[in-house]
């Protein structure tokens with residue numbers, strides 16, 4: 001059968017896939033690289049898409065082209081190219097239209113997609129979104145024009161970003177959160193006090209401890225959300241932010257090991273020779289505990305993608321693990337960082353906490369008090385990189401525990 005052939009095939013053209021392509025090209029100037037991407041848009045910076053909803057950036061301003069890794073690097077990117085399955089015996093992928101593409105080495109960097117809870121009725125109505133792609137952002141921006149009230153289901157970071165994009169355009173926004181507080185994946189409820197205050201001040205309505213049971217719609221699309229406390233919120237738009245799930249379905253029936261996501265070894269290899277994985281879809285390990293972990297962070301995807309690219313190009317490179325850090329993010333102008341072990345209720349650990357009217361700092365040490373294992377910083381995130389370093393390197397903190405706690409740590413403290 002007539003089929004295309006590439007030295008390197010990368011499935012998924014986003015953070016991990018493009019970082020890998022770039023790393024391969026650095027080490028192998030000639031090998032043909034083909035990126036197969038299901039989306040209609042060329043690679044772009046996904047975390048920027050709320051700016052399209054807010055009308056602050058155009059798709060062109062989010063494109064990786066120009067500042068991205070592949071310009072002029074002879075990397076072929078095929079958009080609207082969804083891989084339906086992988087034949088690892090014949091070393092080829094099968095596209096949705098049945099065409100095949102052979103590879104010598106392949107990277108699975110298919111990322112994740114929003115989880116839409118099946119127990120909420122009516123999620124297929126017009127005006128219901130889960131912001132993930134530029135296509136979603138365009139559709140949300142169009143719907144925004146006829147929206148006076150939007151209801152966001154879920155209090156995670158992505159929903160907060162989407163909520164602010166709408167607030168900035170004058171849309172009234174209500175966040176419906178099942179947990180006792182927003183950002184429950186990233187910190188404990190009391191640690192989020194400053195952030196909550198900033199969100200309230202910014203004009204976001206937040207309902208905690210309630211869940212949506214159904215979405216009500218008519219010919220114009222969504223008209224209301226029904227809640228489990230019996231209330232109904234009239235609205236013209238709903239955004240679901242209930243976490244993500246890895247895109248692994250195309251591997252059904254293949255021998256590639258999947259356990260939640262695609263299982264990676266310490267060199268980003270998937271379970272078969274010449275197969276690799278990186279990014280949101282990959283199961284890697286957490287450097288503090290060594291436990292398997294999947295994260296959904298751009299920075300992690302880029303780091304792991306780069307490592308996979310080096311390994312694919314023959315430069316054996318160990319992946320140092322995925323650290324659950326959220327780098328320098330802010331909501332409602334309140335910067336914060338959450339890293340490592342931050343949920344401490346009922347855990348045997350030592351905690352130092354300090355709150356002022358504008359800052360909050362929580363440091364989590366192991367039970368012996370000799371290792372820093374987690375940190376939450378709100379308001380003042382200076383030195384977050386140092387905390388990350390101390391956690392990641394599993395350093396014995398005996399020599400600099402006081403400055404660590406007092407927030408006066410600097411690199412000099414690491415000198416022997």
Ligand SMILES: Cc1cc2nc3c(=O)[nH]c(=O)nc-3n(C[C@H](O)[C@H](O)[C@H](O)COP(=O)(O)OP(=O)(O)OC[C@H]3O[C@@H](n4cnc5c(N)ncnc54)[C@H](O)[C@@H]3O)c2cc1C
Nearest residue numbers: 012014015016038046047083110111112279280296297298
């Ligand atoms: C609104 C928003 C804001 C965010 N903000 C931040 C932030 O501030 N900081 C941060 O660190 N992270 C943020 N993230 C998360 C970050 O964008 C992701 O962690 C990152 O994009 C993961 O990159 P990836 O390459 O692993 O996968 P993805 O970006 O998910 O890309 C995977 C690509 O593979 C394609 N694909 C899937 N299946 C197939 C198939 N079978 N065939 C071909 N192609 C396929 C997909 O269509 C997609 O284009 C945000 C995400 C969103 C949606």
